Amino acid sequence: MSAATTARPRPPRPAGPRRGRRPQESAGSPMLLGHGRLPRVLAGTALGIFALLWLLPFVWAVATSFQREEDVASPGLNPIKGVLTLDAYRQVFERGTLPTWAFNSVLIAGLVTLLTIVVSTLAAYGFSRGTFRGRRTLLAVTVASIMVPPQLLIVPLFQQMLTFNLVDTYWSIILPQVVAPMMVFILKRFFDAIPRELEEAARIDGASDLRVFWSIVLPLSRPIVSAVSVFVFIGAWNNFLWPFIITNDPDLMTLPVGLATVKDAYGIQYAQSMAAAMLAAAPLIVVFLFFQRRIVKSVATTGLGGT
Amino acid sequence: MSTTTSKVPVSGEPGARPAGTSPTGPPAPARRRRTGLLFVLPFAAVFVLFMVWPVLHGLWMSFTDESLTLKGTEFVGFDNYAEAFGDPDVWSSLGNTVFFTAISVVPLVLLSLAMALLVHTGLAGQWVWRLAFFAPYLLPVTVVTMIFQWLYQPDLGMLNQALDAVGLGPVGWLSDEAFAMWSIAALTVWWTIGFNFLLYLAALQSLPDTLYEAAALDGAGAWRRLWSITLPQLRRTTVLVVMLQVLASLKVFDQIYILTKGGPNGSTRPILEYIYDVGFTGYRLGYASAISYLFFAIIIIVSIAQLRFMPRKEG
Numbered sequence: 001m002s003a004a005t006t007a008r009p010r011p012p013r014p015a016g017p018r019r020g021r022r023p024q025e026s027a028g029s030p031m032l033l034g035h036g037r038l039p040r041v042l043a044g045t046a047l048g049i050f051a052l053l054w055l056l057p058f059v060w061a062v063a064t065s066f067q068r069e070e071d072v073a074s075p076g077l078n079p080i081k082g083v084l085t086l087d088a089y090r091q092v093f094e095r096g097t098l099p100t101w102a103f104n105s106v107l108i109a110g111l112v113t114l115l116t117i118v119v120s121t122l123a124a125y126g127f128s129r130g131t132f133r134g135r136r137t138l139l140a141v142t143v144a145s146i147m148v149p150p151q152l153l154i155v156p157l158f159q160q161m162l163t164f165n166l167v168d169t170y171w172s173i174i175l176p177q178v179v180a181p182m183m184v185f186i187l188k189r190f191f192d193a194i195p196r197e198l199e200e201a202a203r204i205d206g207a208s209d210l211r212v213f214w215s216i217v218l219p220l221s222r223p224i225v226s227a228v229s230v231f232v233f234i235g236a237w238n239n240f241l242w243p244f245i246i247t248n249d250p251d252l253m254t255l256p257v258g259l260a261t262v263k264d265a266y267g268i269q270y271a272q273s274m275a276a277a278m279l280a281a282a283p284l285i286v287v288f289l290f291f292q293r294r295i296v297k298s299v300a301t302t303g304l305g306g307t
Numbered sequence: 308m309s310t311t312t313s314k315v316p317v318s319g320e321p322g323a324r325p326a327g328t329s330p331t332g333p334p335a336p337a338r339r340r341r342t343g344l345l346f347v348l349p350f351a352a353v354f355v356l357f358m359v360w361p362v363l364h365g366l367w368m369s370f371t372d373e374s375l376t377l378k379g380t381e382f383v384g385f386d387n388y389a390e391a392f393g394d395p396d397v398w399s400s401l402g403n404t405v406f407f408t409a410i411s412v413v414p415l416v417l418l419s420l421a422m423a424l425l426v427h428t429g430l431a432g433q434w435v436w437r438l439a440f441f442a443p444y445l446l447p448v449t450v451v452t453m454i455f456q457w458l459y460q461p462d463l464g465m466l467n468q469a470l471d472a473v474g475l476g477p478v479g480w481l482s483d484e485a486f487a488m489w490s491i492a493a494l495t496v497w498w499t500i501g502f503n504f505l506l507y508l509a510a511l512q513s514l515p516d517t518l519y520e521a522a523a524l525d526g527a528g529a530w531r532r533l534w535s536i537t538l539p540q541l542r543r544t545t546v547l548v549v550m551l552q553v554l555a556s557l558k559v560f561d562q563i564y565i566l567t568k569g570g571p572n573g574s575t576r577p578i579l580e581y582i583y584d585v586g587f588t589g590y591r592l593g594y595a596s597a598i599s600y601l602f603f604a605i606i607i608i609v610s611i612a613q614l615r616f617m618p619r620k621e622g
Contacts, residue, residue, distance in 0.1 A: 039529055040430070047425045050418075051439040057497065058442070060465045061454045077468045123350030130343015138351065145358050149558050149606055151579050152599050155586050156361035156368065176357040184350060209342070238447045240561045245587070256447035260565055263453060270457050277453040284445040292434060296441070296505055 065089070065274035072270045088275035098279060100251060101258035105237060106283075108173055108254055112236040113229055115178045121225060124187030125213050129199075139188075142181045154245060161246060168249045177236055183228045190224045191217065227298035230291075237284060255280045369596035376590045387597030397598060399573065400581040401605075403488065407577060408556040411492045415552050416545070419500050423507030424537070437508075441501035448498075448561040455494045456481075456566060481567055484574040491563055491575055498562070499555070503548045510544040511537070550613045557606060578602050 063080050064072055071082030092098055126132075127139050157176055158167075166172040199212045207215070218225065237254075244257045253261065259280055266273040288295055369387055373380040391397050426436045443451065458465045459480035467477040480490040518540070522532050560579040563569060569576030569584075582602070586595030 040428070043425050043428050044430050046421075047430060047436060050422055050425070051436055054439045054443065054497065056465075057454050057458055060458060064457065073463060075463060075468060075471070077465070077472050119350045119353060122346045126343035126346025126350075130347065132341050132344035132347075135343065135347075138347065141359070142354065145354075145362075147607060147610060148358065148362060149603065151558060151560060151582070152365065152603050153358070153361040154583075155592050155595055155599065156365040157357065159364070159368075159592070160357075160361060175353065178353050179350075179358045181354070181358070209346070213346070234445065238445075240448045256449040259447075259449040259453065263449065263456075263565070270460070270463070273453055274457060277450045281446050281450045285442055288442065288445055289438070292437065296437060296508075 061274045062278060064270055065278050067271050069269050069271050073268075088269075088271035089279070091269075091272050092276045092279065095262075097250060097258060097262070098255075098276060101253050101255045102280075102283070104252060104258075105254040105256075108170065108243070109233050109236040111170075111174050112177045113233045115174070116180050116183065116232045117225065117229055119178055120180055120183045120228070121187055121218070121221075122213075124184050125191055125217060127184070127188045128191035129196075129209075143185055145181045146185065151241065154241065157242070158245060168247055168252060170252065172246045173243045173252070173254070176242060177239065180232060183232065187221070187224060187228060190221060194220055223297075226294065230295050230298040234284070365596045366600060368593050369600050371593045372591075373593040373596075374590050375587070375592055380593070383593070387594045388601070390594065391598050391601055396573075396581055397578070397601075400569075400576045400578045401602075403573075403575060404557060404559065404577040404579075407488055407492060407559050407575075408553060410489065411495050411556045411559075412549065412552050414492075414496050415500055415503055415556075416548055418496065419503035419548070420507055420541070420545070422500070422504050423511055424533070426504075426508060427511040440504045443498045444501035446498065449565060451494060451498045452562055452565045455490075455497075459490055482571055484571050487567060487571060487575045491559075491566065494562060494566075495556075495559070503552065506548055507541065507544060510541055514540050546613075546616065550610075553609060553613065554606065557609065 065088050066084045066086070067080070068082060068085055068087055074081055127135060127142075153176070161167050161172045194217060198216050202212050202216055238256060239254075240256045240260070243254050244260065247253050247257060250258065250261070259276060262276075263273070266276070370382060370384060371380045372383050372386075422436075422440055426433065426440075430436075461467060461477055461479060461482070464480075466480060470477060478486060481487050514537070518536050519532060522536055527535065558579060559577050560583070563575050563577055564580055564583070567575045569580050578598070579602070582595050582598050585591050585598065589595075
């Protein structure tokens, strides 16, 4: 049951055999299909086929990761050949680099998210309530920069990091990712819509701007801030090109970058290759299972906030 | 879980005032000129350092013969740009990018719409559908390419095993020029469709039921309701999804670079990979910057063209 849908009292339906329908299952609208049986069966079939297609690569990969290399190499469509084993996972761990990369990924994505949220919420509030000179110009440049493809900056940023002597440091990976003009814009639009009376009242009581922001505005903005956080975190966690270019030291690599460098080292050891892929995939999928509703809503909110 | 809806309120609702006006009389003028400046400073600092400066520096570099290895750079005027226009590799990689965009945008829009409509019918198992369609979006690019390299593997991969099972010969999914870009597009659809799917789903969930109630009273059937009510209501979302998707597809690089390095025979090399090759393999940063800015110009032109199709906001 999604919190986003308003609970409507449904008219009581005529009694009849209604199998397998939990009262609070539907997040959709029965209005799309009508109440016939055939459309439901057709829709269910189509949905099942789509879901199967989308889950199949996962199933194949997971199954492969629990096999012995020699069984993987035997032909056949049955995804589970021979004995199930954890060998591949053990071998991946024995290579020893994966935990380091996982740690780096968590650290970097966490810091990028934290810094981005601090910098972006402050800026968005400043743009929303500020009256300083040059505010409109700076905001216009910020919004315009949403158009800049990040790949365009790779060459000059790399030069810059050479100059600052920051190549192969955490900071070189983190800092450029903290610039999130789109998020500033989304947050500013949200702050614009918060009525000012509360803030004014607090100011009359002698609260500072920062105090007002911290105690009044931020608590009211929890949904949008968590949405932006989710978004920034996914982006930083999966970011490939920039960390790939700026790190040569395997000890500093994130999961996607590290795996790309050793991908070919697995050669024809597909069980190990899939085990490594699954280990890298697991964290965010698990998080998604726990926070599914919030993440779905976040993407919807930030996505639509960008219009 | 809070039950507050997290819709972004639209400016213009009661309570939203134009910035800088205060409900309580005249403000203290001395404070007014600086209000908010300190809040914006941290962002302004990183923004200038890691966005404005690189953009300007890159533009400058595109007029020089800057190299990654050689010392000393000369100003060469428009030479790089002239070279780019006459460089067949620029045109072929641009063509590959456009081709990829064409074959990826259509399924990424139409399939995500179909999925969202099907899920929105309210069939049981909502969380399963959502997980199935959205989970791939959470995977790092390297994981996706590893999985698909294994699926596309010529001898033991799932696809060729399946073809073998029905008596067909193997296909070089990534090694045959006729198939390689299609294989990459299929991977991209699987990987990123979840985002568009969620945008459509959110749009569907915000449609008011009253629309349908009137239609039901008039006796409109399911198809009629879909064509006359649902799809027109989704127009703005579709425009948004198409715009975002075209721009995302034009910027394709990661999965191709990891999976095929642009091969076979350069048939899958997108423009961004050519820029990368020129800059980081050929060390010609100046020339790479010039091609980057030509590509940037294309992105801007496409964006402006798309904005002209943007329907006006109602209300």
